[in-house]
Amino acid sequence: MRQFELTNEYLEWISEKIEQRDATAVRESLDGVNPADISALLGELDTEDSKYVVDLLDREVGAEIIRDLEEDTQADFLKAFTAEETASYIDIIDSDDAADILNTLPIKDREEVIANLENDEKANNILDLLRYEEDCAGGLMAKELIKCNINWTVVQCIEEIRRQAENVEKVYSVYVVDDEDHLKGRVSLKRIILSDDKTKIRDIYTEDLIAVETYMHEETVATIMRKYDLEAVPVINVQGKLVGRITIDDVIDVITELAEQERQLMSGISEDVEEDDSVWVLTRARLPWLLIGVVGGLVGAQIMGVFEESIAAIPAMAFFVPLITATGGNVGIQSSSIVLQSLANKSAFESGFFGRFAKVLAVALINGLALAFFVWLLNVVLGEETHISFVVSTALFSVVLLASFTGTITPLLLDRFGVNPALASGPFITTANDILGLGIYFIVAHLLI
Amino acid sequence: MRQFELTNEYLEWISEKIEQRDATAVRESLDGVNPADISALLGELDTEDSKYVVDLLDREVGAEIIRDLEEDTQADFLKAFTAEETASYIDIIDSDDAADILNTLPIKDREEVIANLENDEKANNILDLLRYEEDCAGGLMAKELIKCNINWTVVQCIEEIRRQAENVEKVYSVYVVDDEDHLKGRVSLKRIILSDDKTKIRDIYTEDLIAVETYMHEETVATIMRKYDLEAVPVINVQGKLVGRITIDDVIDVITELAEQERQLMSGISEDVEEDDSVWVLTRARLPWLLIGVVGGLVGAQIMGVFEESIAAIPAMAFFVPLITATGGNVGIQSSSIVLQSLANKSAFESGFFGRFAKVLAVALINGLALAFFVWLLNVVLGEETHISFVVSTALFSVVLLASFTGTITPLLLDRFGVNPALASGPFITTANDILGLGIYFIVAHLLI
Numbered sequence: 001m002r003q004f005e006l007t008n009e010y011l012e013w014i015s016e017k018i019e020q021r022d023a024t025a026v027r028e029s030l031d032g033v034n035p036a037d038i039s040a041l042l043g044e045l046d047t048e049d050s051k052y053v054v055d056l057l058d059r060e061v062g063a064e065i066i067r068d069l070e071e072d073t074q075a076d077f078l079k080a081f082t083a084e085e086t087a088s089y090i091d092i093i094d095s096d097d098a099a100d101i102l103n104t105l106p107i108k109d110r111e112e113v114i115a116n117l118e119n120d121e122k123a124n125n126i127l128d129l130l131r132y133e134e135d136c137a138g139g140l141m142a143k144e145l146i147k148c149n150i151n152w153t154v155v156q157c158i159e160e161i162r163r164q165a166e167n168v169e170k171v172y173s174v175y176v177v178d179d180e181d182h183l184k185g186r187v188s189l190k191r192i193i194l195s196d197d198k199t200k201i202r203d204i205y206t207e208d209l210i211a212v213e214t215y216m217h218e219e220t221v222a223t224i225m226r227k228y229d230l231e232a233v234p235v236i237n238v239q240g241k242l243v244g245r246i247t248i249d250d251v252i253d254v255i256t257e258l259a260e261q262e263r264q265l266m267s268g269i270s271e272d273v274e275e276d277d278s279v280w281v282l283t284r285a286r287l288p289w290l291l292i293g294v295v296g297g298l299v300g301a302q303i304m305g306v307f308e309e310s311i312a313a314i315p316a317m318a319f320f321v322p323l324i325t326a327t328g329g330n331v332g333i334q335s336s337s338i339v340l341q342s343l344a345n346k347s348a349f350e351s352g353f354f355g356r357f358a359k360v361l362a363v364a365l366i367n368g369l370a371l372a373f374f375v376w377l378l379n380v381v382l383g384e385e386t387h388i389s390f391v392v393s394t395a396l397f398s399v400v401l402l403a404s405f406t407g408t409i410t411p412l413l414l415d416r417f418g419v420n421p422a423l424a425s426g427p428f429i430t431t432a433n434d435i436l437g438l439g440i441y442f443i444v445a446h447l448l449i
Numbered sequence: 450m451r452q453f454e455l456t457n458e459y460l461e462w463i464s465e466k467i468e469q470r471d472a473t474a475v476r477e478s479l480d481g482v483n484p485a486d487i488s489a490l491l492g493e494l495d496t497e498d499s500k501y502v503v504d505l506l507d508r509e510v511g512a513e514i515i516r517d518l519e520e521d522t523q524a525d526f527l528k529a530f531t532a533e534e535t536a537s538y539i540d541i542i543d544s545d546d547a548a549d550i551l552n553t554l555p556i557k558d559r560e561e562v563i564a565n566l567e568n569d570e571k572a573n574n575i576l577d578l579l580r581y582e583e584d585c586a587g588g589l590m591a592k593e594l595i596k597c598n599i600n601w602t603v604v605q606c607i608e609e610i611r612r613q614a615e616n617v618e619k620v621y622s623v624y625v626v627d628d629e630d631h632l633k634g635r636v637s638l639k640r641i642i643l644s645d646d647k648t649k650i651r652d653i654y655t656e657d658l659i660a661v662e663t664y665m666h667e668e669t670v671a672t673i674m675r676k677y678d679l680e681a682v683p684v685i686n687v688q689g690k691l692v693g694r695i696t697i698d699d700v701i702d703v704i705t706e707l708a709e710q711e712r713q714l715m716s717g718i719s720e721d722v723e724e725d726d727s728v729w730v731l732t733r734a735r736l737p738w739l740l741i742g743v744v745g746g747l748v749g750a751q752i753m754g755v756f757e758e759s760i761a762a763i764p765a766m767a768f769f770v771p772l773i774t775a776t777g778g779n780v781g782i783q784s785s786s787i788v789l790q791s792l793a794n795k796s797a798f799e800s801g802f803f804g805r806f807a808k809v810l811a812v813a814l815i816n817g818l819a820l821a822f823f824v825w826l827l828n829v830v831l832g833e834e835t836h837i838s839f840v841v842s843t844a845l846f847s848v849v850l851l852a853s854f855t856g857t858i859t860p861l862l863l864d865r866f867g868v869n870p871a872l873a874s875g876p877f878i879t880t881a882n883d884i885l886g887l888g889i890y891f892i893v894a895h896l897l898i
Contacts (some may be wrong), residue, residue, distance in 0.1 A: 267786030297772025337716030349610025
């Protein structure tokens, strides 16, 4: 339970020791520290110094550190290692993480590392996993798992656990298979401990087991594991043979990644970027949505151009353009966000189309009336001309109604056509509603003045 | 491995059977079906029919279904049960979930249910847990866990597991305590199975253990469990005594809840709402941010009012207002979103203030120049007057620079002052940038025309 805190003082001290290549001091000060904490320290060092530190540590600790690095850092870091060195770490990393690491290496390096693996079973497992797409169950699973034959006794099973346990970091359940390796069920360690040695697995295993198939999308796997509260799920191939196991930590990564992707879509960022990416990558991720917004703005300018004479005659007309467009955008985003949430947590049956829209309409009516009244009141207080106040409030009310409708329908349509509906809560819906709002405003003005 | 799909045909059939109160047909058709799937079915029935179904099922299955209901549905559903009936379910639900359920009940009902519990230990555990805030480690933890004394042998430990295992659904590790119940470490089931019966726990346990304290915030707990890849974490009180255990499924709920909260903040929704909440709740959650946006728009109108004469003279000036405000908003949201991501994944040390802003500036310069040039080009093609094109592009460039700056600094400031920085990626930053953009546009226009 050693607590470790990465203070500035400690960083200065250890940096000095590393610079002096004081192996004893560095090794002693990091002894027993959790690999995740050492990783944070390495984040502050350059590649050469990091490699020096990792070389000093136990191979197991080093392997864990390398495994947990972010993808970009990992690829850079491994360039400092020879194929033999990399292979010695890969040899003790679980096959799923090993395959992920090898996926980041150039093909030539990858082959060299695999050729250098001492553990032939690991090499075969990795080659197996590299065949799968990264975002399906096959790409998430590890080959390491503990299985036993349905015809064995508890003591044979424990024998097998003893044999396999060295490779399997966390044992949740022992999977039960028949002679052809078809998955039949599972038996928990708890059950094994509590059973008599001579008991047949056949008599204590449970068939009550949820499995996923190799081709399933990672999002589906995450949903299933959350729904059924599973900490591990076996993976079977199309013949029902047990081929791997997915653990909950991989799925947490999937869940947080999906949330992050969604946030970026909502913010109008088109690639998975982070603050420490290069200026070029950051610009490339941001410019496309900005351009779409700009094009929307220019369309807006064309619409206003049609009403040039009215604006010249009553410039106050133009004053309320930002109010109208901003409200349209805000209402649209809110509406699409609520629909998105329903889409994410959808139950087996969708609530009726009609009921949904009746409610959207009701909320929009109340919001629209409240905002229109509020603006009308403020305009009266501020001494705005009566007919302009009337036009603004009428247009505002119409914009709230229409933006609620488009905000609700857009994610539903995108989802129906297989596009990620989160797209509808970003600049896309704002831009659309800006143009819509402008159109409504000037049409209302045209009709009422 | 029974697959269950909730088809419309099945729903129709079972609804009919339920209506006819055909107990045999209902019970048989749901036998062996996973509780999570039965929950989805109940979502389609009214409270009375749901209760009829739950009453037909095994108590364990019913308990699991009640546990997994959404909070609102749960409270409504339990109204159909007497205190005795509710207590009979609470008796077999883990203490953490039991406390959560009791928290949704009116105090009087809660007391009655607790008085009706048959399991006194469970009652005490629940009373213990009800004392903690829901969003701290104490409120997340369950009292059910398996612990053994450091001085025992493996066979004594297995004896104890046998005794305690009935109450503990999932065993990950056995926690090791001393005579005063102070947490000393853990020993895995794997290790126990592989050890000789006579071995002392003292000789096989590991001190290498991460624990959290009761008062820690749920977000901190989630971060720790993710960082160290833990499937369960023991909870200790200030004296270091073992008081409970948090499992990964509770933390997944925390992670998804936080992501949902953040999305709502970004969309300008001020409460945790869902599509099936009432019209009133939905309106109340949405109106505040809409009003802020409207006030921003009225401020914008006042700013434009200052330039009334210029707009009357050159109405084309007003045409580009939506372009400027939309771009300001988009750039601001993008910038704050990137900072938010860094704040969420922050490493122990923050990257330098200067380096961060140099990069923000570089990205803003490139984006600003690209957009300004693009708009200028289109304006030339569309035959806009030269000096207006020039003003628009200059203002657009300035807005991109300034919005990048405010978008970056706002979440950092909010975070510094302890406010949720995600607030900065919603209507707040859009509204601020709208006003900012308008100001810049007309000042530039004033200077250049």
